[in-house]
Amino acid sequence: MKTIEQLLESKNIRVTAMRLLIYKFLAEKQVAVTLSDIENAFEKADRTTLYRTVKTFEEKAIVHQIDDGTGITKYALCEKGCNCEIETDLHLHFHCNNCNVTICLTEHKIPQIKVPDGFISEDINLVIKGVCDKCSGL
Amino acid sequence: MKTIEQLLESKNIRVTAMRLLIYKFLAEKQVAVTLSDIENAFEKADRTTLYRTVKTFEEKAIVHQIDDGTGITKYALCEKGCNCEIETDLHLHFHCNNCNVTICLTEHKIPQIKVPDGFISEDINLVIKGVCDKCSGL
DNA sequence: TTATAAATGCACTTCCGTTGCATTGTATTT
DNA sequence: AAATACAATGCAACGGAAGTGCATTTATAA
Ligand SMILES: [Mn+2]
Ligand SMILES: [Mn+2]
Ligand SMILES: [Zn+2]
Ligand SMILES: [Zn+2]
Numbered sequence: 529m530k531t532i533e534q535l536l537e538s539k540n541i542r543v544t545a546m547r548l549l550i551y552k553f554l555a556e557k558q559v560a561v562t563l564s565d566i567e568n569a570f571e572k573a574d575r576t577t578l579y580r581t582v583k584t585f586e587e588k589a590i591v592h593q594i595d596d597g598t599g600i601t602k603y604a605l606c607e608k609g610c611n612c613e614i615e616t617d618l619h620l621h622f623h624c625n626n627c628n629v630t631i632c633l634t635e636h637k638i639p640q641i642k643v644p645d646g647f648i649s650e651d652i653n654l655v656i657k658g659v660c661d662k663c664s665g666l
Numbered sequence: 667m668k669t670i671e672q673l674l675e676s677k678n679i680r681v682t683a684m685r686l687l688i689y690k691f692l693a694e695k696q697v698a699v700t701l702s703d704i705e706n707a708f709e710k711a712d713r714t715t716l717y718r719t720v721k722t723f724e725e726k727a728i729v730h731q732i733d734d735g736t737g738i739t740k741y742a743l744c745e746k747g748c749n750c751e752i753e754t755d756l757h758l759h760f761h762c763n764n765c766n767v768t769i770c771l772t773e774h775k776i777p778q779i780k781v782p783d784g785f786i787s788e789d790i791n792l793v794i795k796g797v798c799d800k801c802s803g804l
Numbered sequence: 805t806t807a808t809a810a811a812t813g814c815a816c817t818t819c820c821g822t823t824g825c826a827t828t829g830t831a832t833t834t
Numbered sequence: 835a836a837a838t839a840c841a842a843t844g845c846a847a848c849g850g851a852a853g854t855g856c857a858t859t860t861a862t863a864a
Binding site: 680681682700701702714717737738739 | 850851852853854860861862
Binding site for chain 2: 820
């Protein structure tokens with residue numbers, strides 16, 4: 529089991545207090561978070577620092593960005609072993625219309641989609657909207 | 667073959683010069699357009715009017731909104747016979763990373779996606795990014 | 805024609821993402 | 835340990851796009 533420090537070092541980015549805190553925050557959350565979510569969790573930190581920290585994490589494939597259609601960018605930790613640098617991790621994302629939460633369905637990979645002749649598929653974004661397990665009561 | 671006037675009347679919205687122009691503009695385009703695209707095409711018209719016209723078209727299921735992940739909302743005419751009011755028309759959208767164009771693949775419906783127990787799927791957004799037929803040269 | 809409601813135009817606001825630049829902090833070299 | 839080099843942080847400001855309030859114009863109906 530790698531420590532967070534070791535993870536950051538392995539990605540060649542400096543270990544700083546802020547980065548450790550933000551990583552831990554993301555790790556605790558089971559859901560995708562917005563920049564504002566992080567901002568609210570660390571009121572003392574500057575928005576820009578949080579923004580750039582997340583961007584750095586993204587570049588280094590520590591987190592991935594999620595566009596769930598709400599218009600607000602969300603972020604979630606990558607799975608261990610995911611290789612976002614090379615190709616997108618093609619799991620589904622689910623957005624709950626009731627509690628407004630967005631989660632990674634990492635177990636559910638996006639099926640192969642056939643595109644018309646002449647088109648080349650490089651990346652796929654699939655977001656399902658509906659009611660989540662917590663809200664459906666099923 | 668319905669005229670545009672008849673279409674608008676059938677949806678219970680007034681036929682105005684602006685609406686006819688915007689409809690024709692959308693009909694000519696084979697690709698999804700942004701509000702800015704429309705703005706540039708009709709420099710004399712006010713942005714708000716264009717914005718509200720498109721919103722009206724959307725409510726009446728004349729156009730549908732497309733979130734292609736670029737962060738800028740795009741719009742395209744609905745197919746005749748689509749029933750966006752009741753349920754989303756589940757066709758794919760393709761975004762070309764080269765020419766930056768987004769198009770409706772109306773013939774390509776989104777396959778059935780299995781969601782985990784307890785989750786209820788109400789709507790699906792599927793965007794494929796890559797190289798379009800015009801750009802691929804295939 | 806007049807009354808009623810919808811469409812349009814202008815101004816303004818809000819929100820998110822993003823950048824420039826000065827300052828602080830960390831690591832490396834001498 | 836001190837000096838150097840570079841990365842991280844904080845503050846301020848910007849830009850684009852979406853959205854709203856309100857006055858004015860235009861279309862429909864009485
Ligand atoms: Mn995810
Ligand atoms: Mn479409
Ligand atoms: Zn929910
Ligand atoms: Zn193209």
